Amino acid sequence: MCGIAGIVPRSNSGLLYTEDLKAMLTELEHRGPDATYHFINPNVALGMTRLAIVGGDNGVQPIWNETHTCAVVCNGEIYNYHALKETLTFHGHEFQTDSDVEVIIHLYEEYGEQFLSHLEGIFALSIWDAERQRMLIARDRIGVKPLYYINTDDAFAFASELRALLPFAPGQLNVSALASYHELRFAPAPYTLVERIEKLPPAHYAVIHGRQLRVQGYWKPTLMTSIDVDSSVNPARQASDSSPTAPVVSHLTTDVEKQQHVRGLIEDAVNAQRADGVKSSVLLSGGLDSTLLVALQTKLFGTAPNTITVSFKPPASANQYVSTEYDEHSYARQVADLFGCEHRAEEFDANETWDLLPQIVSDLDEPIADPTALPLWFASRLAHQSGHRVMFSGEGMDELFAGYSLYxxxxxxxxxxxxxxxxxxxxxxxxxxxxxxxxxxxxxxxxxxxxxxxxxxxxxxxxxxxxxxxxxxxxxxxxxxxxxxxxxxxxxxxxxxxxxxxIDPLQQMLLFDCVHWLPENTLTKSDKISMAHSVELRVPFLNERLFEYALSLPAKYKMRRGVHKFIIRKAFQDVIPYDVLHRPKAGFPVPITAWVYGEWHDQIRDLLLSPDAVTKDMYQRQMVESLLSSSPDAQRRSARLLWSLVTMELWLKSVVERDLYVRGVSTEESSVEIV
Incomplete structure (x- = not known):
C-alpha cells in the first residue's frame, strides 16, 4: 500500500513540478512511511510514498517497462499477480522486480486500455505512456482504493487523497456536493466538497492526452432480475420474469450446491489476501462476519490470527440510549479465546473521544458524517501500536448478503x-x-x-x-x-x-448499497482512517468473483423467513459457533445520541455557535439551536444531524489551519462527461 500522486503539465514551457510533487507526497507520507520515490521531467511528474507489504526492496515506484517508455505507480494490491506474471512471461515480457505492481505495466503493453479487465485486487493506479504522451488513471471495480484528480488550464494532477490537491484548487466549495453531503452524509463521486477536485468513480479510468480528458467505465455490477424469492411469501411472483442480467453458474441447481460454491469463493478470497511476511490482525466485533474471518484464517493458514477490538464506555448520562450493547469486549473475547487468538482490546470514553475528534475528522480527508469512523480510528491506532501492517475487516458482507435489519x-x-x-x-x-x-x-x-x-x-x-x-x-x-x-x-x-x-425489492436495495453506500461511505472512510495510521485495511469479502456471484443470487438465498445472510449461515454452520450464528447483529455500536445530548452537548454548542465557527455564515443559528434542544423522542435523529454539522465544522477548520481556506461557493458543473 502507498500514496500516489502525479502531474501532467499543460504547456511545453519545460517547467519542472518538482516542489509541487514533493509537497503532494509530503501530504501523503502517512500512507507510505517506509520510503518516498519520484520521477520528474518536463512532461510528467510521478511519485509515491510506500508502505512495504509485497515486493521487498524491489517495490520502488514508478516501475518502468523494458524499454523505459511506460511507467506505473499504484496504491493497492494485485491479488492474482502470480498467475498474470506467468502468462505475461510466456508472452515474452521480462520482469525486473518481485512487485505485484509490475504486472500492470506489462498488461497495459499487452492489452492497452482493456488491461483492467485482467486485474483482481484493490487499486488506484496511474500509467504514463511516454511514447503517446498520455496518462491513464484507474480505480478498482468496487472502489476500495480512492483516487482524486483536478483538471486546470495549467496542469492535470491526481492523488490518493483530496488534501494533496488543495493547492491546485480555486478555493471554493462545490455547492451541489455540499447539499449532497447534508442529505447523504458524504459527497458522491465524481464530486467533492472542493470545486474542481473530483473523485474517479469505482470501475472507471480516465485518459489524459494534451488538453483532452476522457473518463470511462470498464465494468458494471449487474443483478439477477428474475423475482426468485422466498416461496413462503408469494410463490406466484417467482415465474413473472426469468431473464437475468448477470451471468450465473447455471449448473448449480440445489441449495447445497450454491452453499458450497459460495463457501469456495469466500475461502479462495481469504486465502488470496493473506499477508505473509508482515504482522496482521482481524478487526473483531464478535459478530458473524469478523468471526468468519477468524475461523477461516485459522483453518486456511494453520494458525489463529491476532485480533483487535475496541469499544466505548457506557455514557455517564443516563437516558434511554444507554445500553450494554456499547460493550463488545465480551463477545469478541469469547471468539478470540475459542480460536486461540492473541487478542488486544481497548475501551474509550466520551471525553477522550471528543478531544481526538479534530484529528479523526482531519484523517478522514473529506467529510463523511458516519460515527462508525470513531471505533475504526481507535482500532487502526491500536493495530499500528501493535506493529500490525495489515488489518482484515468483514466489510461488504452486509451489502452482499442482506445483513442490515432495514432489509x-x-x-x-x-x-x-x-x-x-x-x-x-x-x-x-x-x-x-x-x-x-x-x-x-x-x-x-x-x-x-x-x-x-x-x-x-x-x-x-x-x-x-x-x-x-x-x-x-x-x-x-x-x-x-x-x-x-x-x-x-x-x-x-x-x-x-x-x-x-x-426486480425483487431486496435485490435493488442491495445493489444500491453496493454501488453507492459501500464505496462512497464505508470504503472511503475505512481507507482514509486506516491509512492515517499506516495500516492497510483488507476486505476479503469484496473479492470481485464473490461480489459478482452474490449479486447473481436470487433474494431468497440472502434473506429467508427473516433470517439475514441465510446462505452464509448455512454454508459455514460447521465453523461458526452456534451462539454467533444466532446472535442479533451489533457491529461496533457508538453511543452518539447519548454523547450528543449528554457529555458533548455544551462542547457542541460552543463549537457550532461560537463567533469563531467556520460555518457561522453557512448555518442559521436558529436551526442549530433547535437541534440542540430537541425533545427526547426526536434526539436519535437530531443527533445524526448535529454530528454532520460537527463533522463539517471540524473538517473546514482543518482546511483553514493548513492555510488552504476554502472561500465561497460555486455551482459550476463538472466539465467531464463520464461514459
Whole structure:
C-alpha cells in the first residue's frame, strides 16, 4: 500500500513540478512511511510514498517497462499477480522486480486500455505512456482504493487523497456536493466538497492526452432480475420474469450446491489476501462476519490470527440510549479465546473521544458524517501500536448478503406487492393521515425502490436544508443540480424500466448499497482512517468473483423467513459457533445520541455557535439551536444531524489551519462527461 500522486503539465514551457510533487507526497507520507520515490521531467511528474507489504526492496515506484517508455505507480494490491506474471512471461515480457505492481505495466503493453479487465485486487493506479504522451488513471471495480484528480488550464494532477490537491484548487466549495453531503452524509463521486477536485468513480479510468480528458467505465455490477424469492411469501411472483442480467453458474441447481460454491469463493478470497511476511490482525466485533474471518484464517493458514477490538464506555448520562450493547469486549473475547487468538482490546470514553475528534475528522480527508469512523480510528491506532501492517475487516458482507435489519421490510413489501397496485394506492390514501406504523411500508409498495430507498438514510430533507442554510447558500443550493434524484439513481444502477419494475425489492436495495453506500461511505472512510495510521485495511469479502456471484443470487438465498445472510449461515454452520450464528447483529455500536445530548452537548454548542465557527455564515443559528434542544423522542435523529454539522465544522477548520481556506461557493458543473 502507498500514496500516489502525479502531474501532467499543460504547456511545453519545460517547467519542472518538482516542489509541487514533493509537497503532494509530503501530504501523503502517512500512507507510505517506509520510503518516498519520484520521477520528474518536463512532461510528467510521478511519485509515491510506500508502505512495504509485497515486493521487498524491489517495490520502488514508478516501475518502468523494458524499454523505459511506460511507467506505473499504484496504491493497492494485485491479488492474482502470480498467475498474470506467468502468462505475461510466456508472452515474452521480462520482469525486473518481485512487485505485484509490475504486472500492470506489462498488461497495459499487452492489452492497452482493456488491461483492467485482467486485474483482481484493490487499486488506484496511474500509467504514463511516454511514447503517446498520455496518462491513464484507474480505480478498482468496487472502489476500495480512492483516487482524486483536478483538471486546470495549467496542469492535470491526481492523488490518493483530496488534501494533496488543495493547492491546485480555486478555493471554493462545490455547492451541489455540499447539499449532497447534508442529505447523504458524504459527497458522491465524481464530486467533492472542493470545486474542481473530483473523485474517479469505482470501475472507471480516465485518459489524459494534451488538453483532452476522457473518463470511462470498464465494468458494471449487474443483478439477477428474475423475482426468485422466498416461496413462503408469494410463490406466484417467482415465474413473472426469468431473464437475468448477470451471468450465473447455471449448473448449480440445489441449495447445497450454491452453499458450497459460495463457501469456495469466500475461502479462495481469504486465502488470496493473506499477508505473509508482515504482522496482521482481524478487526473483531464478535459478530458473524469478523468471526468468519477468524475461523477461516485459522483453518486456511494453520494458525489463529491476532485480533483487535475496541469499544466505548457506557455514557455517564443516563437516558434511554444507554445500553450494554456499547460493550463488545465480551463477545469478541469469547471468539478470540475459542480460536486461540492473541487478542488486544481497548475501551474509550466520551471525553477522550471528543478531544481526538479534530484529528479523526482531519484523517478522514473529506467529510463523511458516519460515527462508525470513531471505533475504526481507535482500532487502526491500536493495530499500528501493535506493529500490525495489515488489518482484515468483514466489510461488504452486509451489502452482499442482506445483513442490515432495514432489509427485513422487503419481506412485507413482497406480500403487499401480491395485491393490485390500485388496491395498494387506495390503502395508502386511507391510511396516510392515520399515523399507522405501517403506512410508510404501504407507500413504499406503490413507488419504485429507487424513489424511496435513498430517502431512508437521508439526513436533512429539503425543508430542513432550507432552514439550515444561510440565505446566500440556500439560494445557491436551489439552483444547483442534484446528482441523486430517483431517475439518476436508476441510470446509475444500470436498471432498465423492465428491471426496475420486475426486480425483487431486496435485490435493488442491495445493489444500491453496493454501488453507492459501500464505496462512497464505508470504503472511503475505512481507507482514509486506516491509512492515517499506516495500516492497510483488507476486505476479503469484496473479492470481485464473490461480489459478482452474490449479486447473481436470487433474494431468497440472502434473506429467508427473516433470517439475514441465510446462505452464509448455512454454508459455514460447521465453523461458526452456534451462539454467533444466532446472535442479533451489533457491529461496533457508538453511543452518539447519548454523547450528543449528554457529555458533548455544551462542547457542541460552543463549537457550532461560537463567533469563531467556520460555518457561522453557512448555518442559521436558529436551526442549530433547535437541534440542540430537541425533545427526547426526536434526539436519535437530531443527533445524526448535529454530528454532520460537527463533522463539517471540524473538517473546514482543518482546511483553514493548513492555510488552504476554502472561500465561497460555486455551482459550476463538472466539465467531464463520464461514459
Amino acid at each position: 427485513r421490510q422487503t419481506y412485507w413489501l413482497r406480500a403487499l406487492n401480491a395485491f393490485p397496485k390500485n388496491f395498494r394506492q387506495g390503502l395508502y390514501e386511507f391510511l396516510k393521515d392515520a399515523r399507522w406504523p405501517g403506512t410508510n411500508l404501504v407507500e413504499h409498495s406503490i413507488k419504485p425502490v429507487t424513489e424511496w430507498y435513498r430517502s431512508i438514510g437521508e439526513l436533512f430533507d429539503t425543508d430542513e436544508i432550507n432552514r439550515l442554510f444561510a440565505q446566500e447558500l440556500r439560494d445557491a443550493a436551489k439552483t444547483a443540480p442534484r446528482h441523486w434524484s430517483a431517475s439518476t439513481i436508476t441510470r446509475f444502477l444500470h436498471l432498465s424500466d423492465h428491471a426496475r419494475t420486475n
